[in-house]
Amino acid sequence: MRTYNLALIGFGGVNRALAQLIDEDPTRFSHLGFDLKVVAITDLAMGSLVQADGIDVGTVLALRRGTTFEQFPGGSATVNNETVIRESPADIIAEATFTNPIDGEPATSHVRWALESGKSVTTTNKGPVALHGEALKQLAADNGAVFAYEGAVLSGTPVLGLARHQLAGLTIKGVQGILNGTSNYVIGRMEAGLALEQAVAEAQAEGYAEADPTADIGGSDVQLKVTILANELLGASITPADVDTTGITGISADDIISAAREGKRYKLIGSAYRGEDGRVVAKVAPNAVSADHPLANIPGATNAVSFDTDLLGTVTITGPGAGRIETAFALITDIIAIHTREKEKVNV
Numbered sequence: 629m630r631t632y633n634l635a636l637i638g639f640g641g642v643n644r645a646l647a648q649l650i651d652e653d654p655t656r657f658s659h660l661g662f663d664l665k666v667v668a669i670t671d672l673a674m675g676s677l678v679q680a681d682g683i684d685v686g687t688v689l690a691l692r693r694g695t696t697f698e699q700f701p702g703g704s705a706t707v708n709n710e711t712v713i714r715e716s717p718a719d720i721i722a723e724a725t726f727t728n729p730i731d732g733e734p735a736t737s738h739v740r741w742a743l744e745s746g747k748s749v750t751t752t753n754k755g756p757v758a759l760h761g762e763a764l765k766q767l768a769a770d771n772g773a774v775f776a777y778e779g780a781v782l783s784g785t786p787v788l789g790l791a792r793h794q795l796a797g798l799t800i801k802g803v804q805g806i807l808n809g810t811s812n813y814v815i816g817r818m819e820a821g822l823a824l825e826q827a828v829a830e831a832q833a834e835g836y837a838e839a840d841p842t843a844d845i846g847g848s849d850v851q852l853k854v855t856i857l858a859n860e861l862l863g864a865s866i867t868p869a870d871v872d873t874t875g876i877t878g879i880s881a882d883d884i885i886s887a888a889r890e891g892k893r894y895k896l897i898g899s900a901y902r903g904e905d906g907r908v909v910a911k912v913a914p915n916a917v918s919a920d921h922p923l924a925n926i927p928g929a930t931n932a933v934s935f936d937t938d939l940l941g942t943v944t945i946t947g948p949g950a951g952r953i954e955t956a957f958a959l960i961t962d963i964i965a966i967h968t969r970e971k972e973k974v975n976v
């Protein structure tokens with residue numbers, strides 16, 4: 629049985645959910661041939677904690693808001709991300725700090741420090757993948773480590789893995805989807821009569837929204853995800869700036885009601901297609917779709933991606949696109965992939 633030591637960088641909704649899953653059942657993954665032990669945690673609000681023998685995760689999860697790690701052996705009120713990532717006895721770094729859509733920092737540095745130290749990384753953070761994905765993949769390869777990011781698109785619903793593995797023998801001509809749980813949830817609640825602000829507050833309480841929810845309703849979250857899908861699935865080399873983006877803030881309750889009268893529903897759709905000239909065109913825009921559109925009935929924080937393929941026609945995957953536990957599951961998917969890679973190294 630292999631034990632992987634984890635460092636959790638950013639102890640918010642997602643990494644707390646991962647810690648909770650490990651705490652609830654430390655043998656949860658034994659049937660896969662590994663166990664997980666949390667040896668380091670950092671967070672802006674709490675500082676840093678490193679305990680090589682394993683952190684009592686239940687105690688840390690129960691700490692009151694505003695408490696720092698200073699009181700614990702190996703604890704400090706200071707956030708020592710670089711030292712923790714490079715020097716703690718972690719094998720795998722789970723990066724779940726805020727997404728920064730402008731330059732991907734500080735998460736990109738967190739990922740880089742880990743890979744430079746030969747440590748594999750799992751992240752749910754879209755910034756490093758959308759803005760620096762190619763460079764980070766190269767850095768991982770150069771250092772014999774894995775850079776894994778299943779949760780960057782559709783949280784725990786395995787859209788990237790599906791495309792990379794099961795759909796590998798197809799040509800994917802394009803993709804379109806509902807890629808933001810918060811805005812889909814918000815539109816649904818506005819259809820039920822809530823104001824935009826009330827609906828956003830609900831999405832925040834559910835743990836769906838970004839730290840700054842304007843990223844969700846303004847479209848930049850989907851812009852990053854479309855960039856990732858275009859680059860990963862269509863072999864493009866685009867940046868978020870290449871994705872023409874409009875969010876849902878311009879849709880009023882009146883727009884929603886008039887669309888409903890015509891049998892239509894608003895959806896924020898992200899898409900990327902390769903044109904006849906070989907160029908990939910990607911965009912994000914709200915659309916009033918008719919009831920028979922494949923994305924019309926995707927509810928709440930559920931997401932969906934339709935792949936337009938040569939041999940299978942349209943293949944659609946749908947599932948949770950946000951949520952703490954749902955996104956922690958993406959970290960687990962990545963850790964399983966890292967474990968598979970470790971086993972291959974032993975067998976080579």
Ligand SMILES: NC(=O)c1ccc[n+]([C@@H]2O[C@H](COP(=O)([O-])OP(=O)(O)OC[C@H]3O[C@@H](n4cnc5c(N)ncnc54)[C@H](O)[C@@H]3O)[C@@H](O)[C@H]2O)c1
Nearest residue numbers: 638639640641642671672724725726727752753950951955
């Ligand atoms: N919540 C979801 O449904 C979901 C789904 C998919 C992807 N994501 C992505 O996962 C990441 C984490 O999401 P979350 O919901 O846990 O966010 P969150 O806001 O609940 O937690 C982020 C945590 O990171 C900490 N942090 C920020 N900067 C830091 C730094 N420099 N060093 C250490 N800690 C730092 C914050 O204090 C906070 O506790 C985000 O990038 C988000 O875009 C979230």
Ligand SMILES: N[C@@H](CCO)C(=O)O
Nearest residue numbers: 808809810836837838
């Ligand atoms: N805030 C994002 C989380 C998933 O990236 C959403 O609502 O879809």
